[in-house]
Amino acid sequence: MNDALGSPQSALLLGGTSEIARATLRALIARRCRTVVLAGRDKASLDEAAAEARSEGATTVETIAFDAQDVAGQGRLVDEVFDRHGDIDLVLVAAGVLGDQEAVEKDPAAVGEIVTTNFTGPAAAMLACGNRLRRQGHGVLVVLSSVAGERTRRANFVYGSSKAGLDAFAQGLASSLVGSGARVLIVRPGFVRTRMTAGMSPAPMATTADEVAQVIVRGLEKGAEVVWAPPPLRWVMVVLRHLPRALFRRMPA
Ligand SMILES: NC(=O)c1ccc[n+]([C@@H]2O[C@H](COP(=O)([O-])OP(=O)(O)OC[C@H]3O[C@@H](n4cnc5c(N)ncnc54)[C@H](OP(=O)(O)O)[C@@H]3O)[C@@H](O)[C@H]2O)c1
Numbered sequence: 001m002n003d004a005l006g007s008p009q010s011a012l013l014l015g016g017t018s019e020i021a022r023a024t025l026r027a028l029i030a031r032r033c034r035t036v037v038l039a040g041r042d043k044a045s046l047d048e049a050a051a052e053a054r055s056e057g058a059t060t061v062e063t064i065a066f067d068a069q070d071v072a073g074q075g076r077l078v079d080e081v082f083d084r085h086g087d088i089d090l091v092l093v094a095a096g097v098l099g100d101q102e103a104v105e106k107d108p109a110a111v112g113e114i115v116t117t118n119f120t121g122p123a124a125a126m127l128a129c130g131n132r133l134r135r136q137g138h139g140v141l142v143v144l145s146s147v148a149g150e151r152t153r154r155a156n157f158v159y160g161s162s163k164a165g166l167d168a169f170a171q172g173l174a175s176s177l178v179g180s181g182a183r184v185l186i187v188r189p190g191f192v193r194t195r196m197t198a199g200m201s202p203a204p205m206a207t208t209a210d211e212v213a214q215v216i217v218r219g220l221e222k223g224a225e226v227v228w229a230p231p232p233l234r235w236v237m238v239v240l241r242h243l244p245r246a247l248f249r250r251m252p253a
Pocket residue numbers: 014015016017018019020021040041042045066067068069093094095096097098117144145146147188189190191192193194195196197
């Protein structure tokens with residue numbers, strides 16, 4: 001249950017090794033979050049994230065195996081975590097891959113891995129989390145979407161479309177939770193300097209994982225439904241979404 005000041009005391013991170021997830025967790029722990037479940041694929045990286053969480057002040061820290069590719073297994077995983085802890089105040093959906101657009105265009109079968117990791121797997125987990133949050137009557141599901149999903153570009157439409165699906169799904173789930181006491185916060189970062197974008201030239205208005213984390217905690221405090229990181233990207237995307245197609249296609253990739 002959120003503490004007296006409305007801050008989450010327990011969190012489940014699906015993609016607990018993500019740099020944005022870890023930065024968000026540090027910000028949550030600084031606001032008194034004490035129970036943490038880190039879900040991910042790589043045991044060593046999870047252990048490292050768990051050690052960080054403990055050193056920041058979390059008192060109950062658990063790591064569990066989670067693979068977004070296992071769509072059928074998401075419901076069981078989510079139920080086990082909620083059953084074990086009784087109450088989860090915040091779920092962060094952070095798992096995602098950028099993928100190699102050029103490679104996928106040459107090997108169309110590879111599109112499934114990106115779409116499953118970014119959309120289908122998280123969607124199954126989000127439905128399961130939505131059901132549990134609705135049942136407990138409180139809690140927030142924070143979803144790392146992307147501005148790439150607001151209008152897909154030639155250079156990365158595979159990733160962009162998977163995020164568009166995730167974002168639309170999260171919007172619908174948010175509507176389904178109205179009146180239940182639970183809610184959804186959709187986060188749309190632009191370019192964030194993390195290992196996901198390592199080696200790429202930063203796009204205009206590039207941010208860091210810690211800056212995204214601050215946008216998330218401010219959004220949580222305000223009860224926002226959608227936030228952009230950095231916030232002014234919201235207005236950039238209003239323009240880009242409405243740009244005539246011919247003009248949009250002439251923009252730099
Ligand atoms: N960086 C950006 O510019 C940016 C911008 C907008 C949105 N986002 C979104 O923000 C989220 C976090 O990204 P990040 O920047 O923090 O990058 P990151 O550090 O690379 O995090 C990606 C996370 O996804 C996990 N993951 C990948 N495939 C998985 C699978 N099959 N099953 C479970 N977990 C899987 C990774 O786990 P492993 O440790 O096992 O690889 C890692 O925890 C992603 O959803 C990303 O799309 C990022």
